[in-house]
Amino acid sequence: MADLKLQGIHKSFGPTKVLHEIDIALPDGEFLVLVGPSGCGKSTLMNLVAGLEEPSGGRIVLGGRDITDVEPADRNISMVFQSYALYPNMTVAQNIAFPLEMRGVPEAERQKTVKEVSSMLQIEHLLERKPRQLSGGQRQRVAIGRALARHPQLFLFDEPLSNLDAKLRVDMRAEIKRLHMRTGVTTIYVTHDQVEAMTLGTRIAVLKDGLIQQLATPLELYSRPANRFVAEFIGSPSINCFEAVREASGTLRLADGQVIGSAAGATGDKLIVGVRPEDLSMRPANDENALLKGTVSLVEPTGPETYALVDLGVGEATVRMGGLPSVEPGQAVRVHVPPGALHLFDPASGKRLN
Ligand SMILES: Nc1ncnc2c1ncn2[C@@H]1O[C@H](COP(=O)(O)OP(=O)(O)OP(=O)(O)O)[C@@H](O)[C@H]1O
Numbered sequence: 001m002a003d004l005k006l007q008g009i010h011k012s013f014g015p016t017k018v019l020h021e022i023d024i025a026l027p028d029g030e031f032l033v034l035v036g037p038s039g040c041g042k043s044t045l046m047n048l049v050a051g052l053e054e055p056s057g058g059r060i061v062l063g064g065r066d067i068t069d070v071e072p073a074d075r076n077i078s079m080v081f082q083s084y085a086l087y088p089n090m091t092v093a094q095n096i097a098f099p100l101e102m103r104g105v106p107e108a109e110r111q112k113t114v115k116e117v118s119s120m121l122q123i124e125h126l127l128e129r130k131p132r133q134l135s136g137g138q139r140q141r142v143a144i145g146r147a148l149a150r151h152p153q154l155f156l157f158d159e160p161l162s163n164l165d166a167k168l169r170v171d172m173r174a175e176i177k178r179l180h181m182r183t184g185v186t187t188i189y190v191t192h193d194q195v196e197a198m199t200l201g202t203r204i205a206v207l208k209d210g211l212i213q214q215l216a217t218p219l220e221l222y223s224r225p226a227n228r229f230v231a232e233f234i235g236s237p238s239i240n241c242f243e244a245v246r247e248a249s250g251t252l253r254l255a256d257g258q259v260i261g262s263a264a265g266a267t268g269d270k271l272i273v274g275v276r277p278e279d280l281s282m283r284p285a286n287d288e289n290a291l292l293k294g295t296v297s298l299v300e301p302t303g304p305e306t307y308a309l310v311d312l313g314v315g316e317a318t319v320r321m322g323g324l325p326s327v328e329p330g331q332a333v334r335v336h337v338p339p340g341a342l343h344l345f346d347p348a349s350g351k352r353l354n
């Protein structure tokens with residue numbers, strides 16, 4: 001058990017700066033999810049913490065011990081990658097015990113750990129099999145078991161589930177959450193999956209171009225994104241964004257003259273107005289109380305809910321509707337925008353304004 005401090009970490013590969021001044025403090029037991037577009041530096045950060053790469057500057061402190069210059073094997077960190085290479089010629093039990101063997105842990109203790117870990121991951125019945133005799137999900141479990149066997153102070157997961165099919169991902173996601181609840185090991189988890197990020201993280205860090213955009217609880221990120229990038233990155237389907245101008249008395253008007261709401265501030269300001277699909281509601285074309293007018297352009301039923309794209313003239317808005325579709329393409333509709341649902345951003349910097 002340990003807390004982790006990343007202090008002023010930066011990293012360049014030759015002239016290319018990949019990470020800029022990363023400062024993160026993880027209290028003991030935290031499950032931090034790291035998200036961001038491809039190439040933003042997520043794996044680089046994980047590799048630095050694991051010791052597979054050297055930082056160009058900054059310190060890494062785990063459980064009060066500065067490990068910046070410590071060899072990877074001596075860091076007490078376990079890492080699970082997307083491409084979890086198991087040793088093909090070893091059984092599951094041997095795979096799990098291998099890192100312990102390397103560290104000279106006695107046979108009896110190794111066996112005890114294999115038993116403990118395999119019971120936790122429900123793979124006891126697979127211990128004598130070889131990796132090729134396992135399904136993808138089972139293999140991933142073994143990889144996690146091998147990482148767990150070291151009783152690490154810190155767990156690093158770099159997109160561990162992205163090779164699995166959708167159903168298995170959901171199962172393994174719950175498994176990883178249960179595992180964390182049970183072991184309480186401080187964890188950093190990289191994913192591209194929205195739902196994984198929201199459901200697993202005690203906090204989420206959003207990274208873009210090597211810079212942390214926001215680090216907050218899933219709820220804070222979702223309800224008060226610090227900038228337009230975070231707003232568009234968190235939430236699926238993505239938040240709707242429109243350019244608007246603030247008129248006298250705060251009216252926010254879209255480019256085609258429609259009013260989308262109001263907000264205090266200087267008259268004449270240009271803003272980006274964001275509103276999430278789930279905050280909008282579909283109304284009949286004659287509903288005078290709904291602010292926006294448009295035409296349904298596309299309907300996407302998913303079963304429990306339906307997403308409808310409504311062409312507003314200034315762009316399309318995604319509107320979430322509960323249940324099966326009750327509108328069809330070509331239909332004239334209105335869209336209700338609740339007054340409290342607007343997120344306002346500066347068009348130039350993208351910074352949140354409200
Ligand atoms: N050894 C290296 N030498 C030079 N450039 C590198 C090296 N490793 C990574 N990079 C560059 O650093 C940037 C960050 O890469 P990184 O692998 O950390 O991204 P990522 O956020 O993990 O992306 P993905 O989501 O695609 O896995 C990329 O532009 C990548 O090309």
Ligand SMILES: [Mg+2]
Nearest residue numbers: 042043044158
């Ligand atoms: Mg990566």
